[in-house]
Amino acid sequence: MLREVTIRDVARAADVSVATVSRALNGIENVASPTREHVLKIVHELDYVPHSGARSLSSKRTDTIGVLLPDLHGEFFSELIRGIDLAARARGLHLLLSSSHGDPAEAAAALRAMRSRVDSIIMMSLNAGNDAVVPAAPAGLPLVLLGGNRRGPGRPSFVIDNYAGAFAITEHLAGEGKRSVAFVAGPADNIEASERLRGYRAALKCTAGSFPEWIVQGDFGEESGRKAARTIGAAGPPDAIFCANDMMAIGCLEGLREAGIAVPDDVALAGFDDIPITRYVNPPLTTAAVPIAEMGRQALECCADIIAGGKPELHHIFQPELVIRASSAARSWDATANLRGEYHDQITL
C-alpha cells in the first residue's frame, strides 16, 4: 500500500507546524485567516484525509454511531436504516451497522465489539430477553433504545404505542353490529407482540357486547397467518380477524381465500405496521401505520445530542395511525381520543 499523506506532510508543505494544520482543519482556536486558507489549500492539493484511528486515539471521538438490529428482513428495517442514515448524513456522522442478533449473548458480544469504534449506539431490542443485555452496555457509551415497549434503566428510548394501536384496530373491527373479533398473536417473547395482544384484550373488554376472546398463536411470519386462517375458518369464521402484524394478515388473507371465505364480505381483516405491501394486496389491508423512518431519525438525533453533551428527554412514544382500507368496513377512529391519552394511560412503561 502506498504511504498515505499525513498531517506532517501537510505541515511541511504549508511551512507551518502540525498543530496549526490540526487547528485549521478542526476549525477551533484562533488561527489567522490567511494561514488557515493557505493550509486548507495545501490539504486539498495533497488530497489529505486525517487518519480516523489516530484521531480517535487522541481525541476519543469516532464520529460514528453504532446501529444494532435484531434482523434485517423486510421493508421495516430498510425504512428504519433510511431514517437513521438520513440524520447521520446531515450531522456528518458515520454508521456502523450490525444485525441478526438472535440471542442476547450475541447481542452482548456485538455491543462489546462496537465499544471502541463508536461514540454512541442505537439498539433495537424486540426480544424480551435482550433487555438483559442493556445493563451490560459499557458505562461510557450512550445507548439509545428502539422498540419494545420497555424503558431501559435511565436510557432514552423510542417506542411505538403498540397498545394504543391494537386497541384502536380492535375497536374499529368491533364496530357496526359485529359480534366477534379473533386475534392472531405474534411470538410470545416479543414485546411488541404482547403489547398488541394487551391492546386487543383491553378493547374487547370495552365493547358494549363484551366480545369473547379468541386468540390463535402465530409467529409474525406469513405462513403462520395462513395457518391461522385455516384454524379460524374451520371453527366457523368470526366477524373480524386482527393479525398482530401485516405479514400474518397477508398470509391470513390467502388462507381465507383458499378456504372460500371472502374479505371483507364474510370477515373483516386488519394487520399492523403498514408495510408497503398492504396497499397492493387484494383487498388492500386495514392496518396501523408506524412512522418508522421518523423514529430512526429521531433516535439518531438523540444520540448526536447526547454526544454533544445534551441531556435528552428519556421516553419518546410514537402513536400508530389507523389506516382503514377495503379489508374492513370503514368506521372513523377517534384519533383525538388517542391524542388526549385515553388509551395511553394504560400503557406499561
Add this chain to the structure above:
Amino acid sequence: MLREVTIRDVARAADVSVATVSRALNGIENVASPTREHVLKIVHELDYVPHSGARSLSSKRTDTIGVLLPDLHGEFFSELIRGIDLAARARGLHLLLSSSHGDPAEAAAALRAMRSRVDSIIMMSLNAGNDAVVPAAPAGLPLVLLGGNRRGPGRPSFVIDNYAGAFAITEHLAGEGKRSVAFVAGPADNIEASERLRGYRAALKCTAGSFPEWIVQGDFGEESGRKAARTIGAAGPPDAIFCANDMMAIGCLEGLREAGIAVPDDVALAGFDDIPITRYVNPPLTTAAVPIAEMGRQALECCADIIAGGKPELHHIFQPELVIRASSAARSWDATANLRGEYHDQITL
C-alpha cells in the same frame, strides 16, 4: 467518561509484558500455552477490549468494510445489506454504511471520508455518471463494484445480466400469437435501465413477425408506471407490456385497471426484479428474479479475499431467472439457452 482498560493494565495484572498480551490476543507467534491462557483469563476478568483506533493506527487494518449505496428505499437494498451483513458477521468484519449519494460529487466525498476507516469498499453505482467516481478512489483501497453493467478499470464487479433478463421476458411476452409488446423504460442515465431496454430491443428483432418497437419513458417509480398505462391505453393497448422494473409494473397494473383494461386477458404484463410485492398484487406479476442477497454476500467475500491478499476473479455476472406468474400467459423459457450463453455474448461488459 471512565478510563478504559488498556493493554498495559492487562499486562500488569497478568504480570507479563504488553507484547505478550498482544501476541496472546492476536493468536500469532509462539506464546506458551499456560501464558496465553492466563492472559486470556485476565482479559476476560477485566473485560478488556482493544482500542480499534490504536490498533488500526499501528497495524493499518480496521476490520471494517465500507458499503456505499445510492439509496436505501425499498426491499431491494434491505436484501442487499442483509446478504452483505451475513457474510461480514461470518468473517468477523464490521460494516460502515453510507447511502443516498445522488450525485457523483457526493459519492466521491463519501468515498474519501471512508478512506482511513475501512479496509475495502463495496460500492453500488447504478448511475452512469458515478462511474467517473471510481478512478478517483484511493489507490490502496480495494473497491468492489456492484450493479450497473459496466466494469471498472480492473476492479472486481458483480452485475446482473439485465440484457439477458430483459431479452427473456420480452421473448416470453412475444409468444403465442402476440403481435406487439410495449416497453416502459427506466431513467435514461441508469445503466440497468438501459441494458434492459437493449434486451427488449434485441428480443424484438429476433421475433418471427419482427414486432415494432413501442417505448414509453418512465423513471422506475410507481407513478410513472401508472402514467405509462394511461398513455398506452389511450393509443389502444398492445398485446403485452414490459415494465423495466416491478414498481413501474405495479403502477401500470393500477393504471390499466383504472382504464378498464384487464390483465392478463386484454394485455399481458411483466416487470423486473422480483421484489416481494410482486407475489401479492392481483394478478401476481411475471418478472425476472435477481439473487440480491447472494450478490451482496459474494461481494463481501470478495472484499475479504482481497484484504487477505487474494486475487479474486474480476467479473461476476448473475443471471436473472424468469418467474412466470398470472399476469402473463405461461410459456416455458429456455433457461438452458441462457446458461449456454446465447444471450450472453451480446452483453456489453
Add this chain to the structure above:
DNA sequence: GTTGTCGATGTAACCGTTTACATAGCCGTA
C-alpha cells in the same frame, strides 16, 4: 564446561493525531 540454537518473553520505537504548555512577536500604556 563451553558454545550454539531455539523458543519464550521483554523493551522500546513507531503509527498519526490532538492539545497543554511554551514562546515569540506586537501593541498600548506607564
Add this chain to the structure above:
DNA sequence: TACGGCTATGTAAACGGTTACATCGACAAC
C-alpha cells in the same frame, strides 16, 4: 523604554496498540 497582555504559532507529550529487535534460559552437541 520597559513591561504586561494578547494573539498566533510552535514543541512535544500523550493516546493504545503492534512488532522489530534484544535478551534470557534451557538444552543439545562437542
